[in-house]
Amino acid sequence: MGIGAFALVLALAVCVTPAERKCLLSGSWRSDTGCRMVVFILSKDGRFSGSYLPGSAASDPQILTSPLEGSQQDTGLVPQPTFSFTVHWRLPDSEAARTTAFLGQCYVSTNGEETLHTVWLMREAADSPTEDWKATRIGTSIFTRIK
Amino acid sequence: MGIGAFALVLALAVCVTPAERKCLLSGSWRSDTGCRMVVFILSKDGRFSGSYLPGSAASDPQILTSPLEGSQQDTGLVPQPTFSFTVHWRLPDSEAARTTAFLGQCYVSTNGEETLHTVWLMREAADSPTEDWKATRIGTSIFTRIK
Amino acid sequence: MGIGAFALVLALAVCVTPAERKCLLSGSWRSDTGCRMVVFILSKDGRFSGSYLPGSAASDPQILTSPLEGSQQDTGLVPQPTFSFTVHWRLPDSEAARTTAFLGQCYVSTNGEETLHTVWLMREAADSPTEDWKATRIGTSIFTRIK
Amino acid sequence: MGIGAFALVLALAVCVTPAERKCLLSGSWRSDTGCRMVVFILSKDGRFSGSYLPGSAASDPQILTSPLEGSQQDTGLVPQPTFSFTVHWRLPDSEAARTTAFLGQCYVSTNGEETLHTVWLMREAADSPTEDWKATRIGTSIFTRIK
Numbered sequence: 254m255g256i257g258a259f260a261l262v263l264a265l266a267v268c269v270t271p272a273e274r275k276c277l278l279s280g281s282w283r284s285d286t287g288c289r290m291v292v293f294i295l296s297k298d299g300r301f302s303g304s305y306l307p308g309s310a311a312s313d314p315q316i317l318t319s320p321l322e323g324s325q326q327d328t329g330l331v332p333q334p335t336f337s338f339t340v341h342w343r344l345p346d347s348e349a350a351r352t353t354a355f356l357g358q359c360y361v362s363t364n365g366e367e368t369l370h371t372v373w374l375m376r377e378a379a380d381s382p383t384e385d386w387k388a389t390r391i392g393t394s395i396f397t398r399i400k
Numbered sequence: 401m402g403i404g405a406f407a408l409v410l411a412l413a414v415c416v417t418p419a420e421r422k423c424l425l426s427g428s429w430r431s432d433t434g435c436r437m438v439v440f441i442l443s444k445d446g447r448f449s450g451s452y453l454p455g456s457a458a459s460d461p462q463i464l465t466s467p468l469e470g471s472q473q474d475t476g477l478v479p480q481p482t483f484s485f486t487v488h489w490r491l492p493d494s495e496a497a498r499t500t501a502f503l504g505q506c507y508v509s510t511n512g513e514e515t516l517h518t519v520w521l522m523r524e525a526a527d528s529p530t531e532d533w534k535a536t537r538i539g540t541s542i543f544t545r546i547k
Numbered sequence: 548m549g550i551g552a553f554a555l556v557l558a559l560a561v562c563v564t565p566a567e568r569k570c571l572l573s574g575s576w577r578s579d580t581g582c583r584m585v586v587f588i589l590s591k592d593g594r595f596s597g598s599y600l601p602g603s604a605a606s607d608p609q610i611l612t613s614p615l616e617g618s619q620q621d622t623g624l625v626p627q628p629t630f631s632f633t634v635h636w637r638l639p640d641s642e643a644a645r646t647t648a649f650l651g652q653c654y655v656s657t658n659g660e661e662t663l664h665t666v667w668l669m670r671e672a673a674d675s676p677t678e679d680w681k682a683t684r685i686g687t688s689i690f691t692r693i694k
Numbered sequence: 695m696g697i698g699a700f701a702l703v704l705a706l707a708v709c710v711t712p713a714e715r716k717c718l719l720s721g722s723w724r725s726d727t728g729c730r731m732v733v734f735i736l737s738k739d740g741r742f743s744g745s746y747l748p749g750s751a752a753s754d755p756q757i758l759t760s761p762l763e764g765s766q767q768d769t770g771l772v773p774q775p776t777f778s779f780t781v782h783w784r785l786p787d788s789e790a791a792r793t794t795a796f797l798g799q800c801y802v803s804t805n806g807e808e809t810l811h812t813v814w815l816m817r818e819a820a821d822s823p824t825e826d827w828k829a830t831r832i833g834t835s836i837f838t839r840i841k
Binding site for chain 4: 616618620621625627629630631633635644646647648649650651652654656662664666668669670672673674675676679682683685
Binding site: 433521522530533534536537538539 | 727749815816824827828830831832833
């Protein structure tokens with residue numbers, strides 16, 4: 254590659270500013286705990302739906318793919334948007350209803366790698382306010398794109 | 401009131417089983433920290449929208465009513481449904497984007513009083529995964545109906 | 548009371564600045580969920596021990612008073628100190644080990660009322676890192692002094 | 695390797711039960727976010743002290759090593775103990791007091807690798823109960839031993 258071509262590549266590289274790399278939620282993701290998630294294409298107002306499959310699903314036929322619904326903030330305006338989504342778990346009839354709310358941000362690195370950093374809350378239905386104190390679990394999940 | 405009438409009232413009271421008292425999300429609510437929230441009527445699939453106003457709003461003209469979007473689980477099936485909703489804060493331009501995700505359950509007592517018990521996560525947009533560790537705050541809110 | 552005496556009282560009231568009202572952790576406390584807690588006198592470096600009794604203990608003879616250990620920050624320096632303490636639950640042998648960590652602040656109002664605002668994490672022992680995601684519950688407790 | 699030798703190896707493998715592999719908190723650890731931690735030797739009752747250094751410390755001379763204090767549950771009895779510890783941050787005078795409480799479990803894998811899985815709460819001192827709702831941040835950290 255001649256010096257001219259090298260300068261051109263350099264110029265192009267400089268032109269692709271961080272603001273132009275965008276993190277997109279739609280697609281297939283895998284979490285650091287082995288869960289898989291598919292986010293379908295986003296609507297113009299940032300809403301999306303998808304499906305969620307826990308990591309232990311492969312070995313447990315009772316675990317089903319569960320639907321998710323969410324929304325992304327400032328769609329199209331910011332390169333690293335925050336988002337939230339909720340998984341309403343499909344469980345065997347014997348188990349109490351369970352819901353997980355994820356709150357996160359979609360980051361994109363200088364080499365274009367996307368990661369989702371999330372904190373989640375999971376609630377099981379309780380019988381009364383007296384039992385409510387133990388209803389909520391907490392944790393974090395980091396998702397990377399499945400290519 | 402004669403014994404006959406008393407027996408009738410007793411019979412009616414017994415007939416109204418807990419399963420028939422239902423906690424409904426729609427309406428106006430006030431939190432234990434002074435926030436106000438209006439939940440508009442739910443759609444058949446349990447989705448709802450509404451508006452949220454922080455407690456400090458009265459004294460700070462820069463705080464605006466912010467929109468909320470959410471969904472209730474098992475609408476029409478269970479008397480004390482779980483739910484989740486997200487507030488996308490409308491903030492002065494000078495502040496970083498902020499989103500709060502609430503996860504809770506709608507309880508109804510034997511005398512028909514409804515309360516919402518929630519745990520929430522609040523996230524501020526961060527610049528990179530390195531800064532992500534400090535992005536998320538946590539707390540609880542209990543809402544009672546404004547009559 | 549004459550005008551002179553009134554002026555004296557007023558002067559004394561003005562002299563007791565907020566910085567002189569101090570929130571002290573030692574003593575007996577009751578939480579908004581009906582738990583009781585005793586904090587024994589603090590050591591000079593801010594460490595303390597005590598005991599904790601869950602709200603449901605009155606009706607369940609299997610629930611025992613559990614020991615707590617903690618420390619207060621900036622003892623003697625700040626009027627509203629932050630603190631942390633841990634309860635190692637004494638449970639029936641059939642149940643998994645359980646630990647709760649509280650992190651809070653001791654507030655004192657203008658009329659001298661003390662309240663402890665805390666956020667807590669409760670962890671049950673898990674078998675392996677794969678099971679760790681569901682080990683931690685979260686909630687809040689507000690304590691007021693039992694007089 | 696003859697059948698006899700193979701049987702001997704098998705017998706030895708069977709003898710080293712998981713209960714004999716123990717996860718020990720004392721030593722040097724590095725978190726997934728680049729923080730470093732040293733836990734000094736534990737006392738007989740499971741208490742320990744140590745020091746904590748944030749990941750960003752290398753580039754910011756204002757960040758100091760901060761002391762930590764904690765305790766481990768069921769010392770010597772269980773191979774994968776739960777534990778809690780608190781870091782009282784040493785910060786520049788300009789910043790508000792800050793405390794972090796970690797609650798976690800020490801896991802050891804079949805090949806002897808130890809990891810600490812923790813959830814933490816971080817609190818900044820607030821001025822009054824009205825400001826308390828925003829005082830607490832949450833996150834997770836996974837530590838591996840520095841060899």
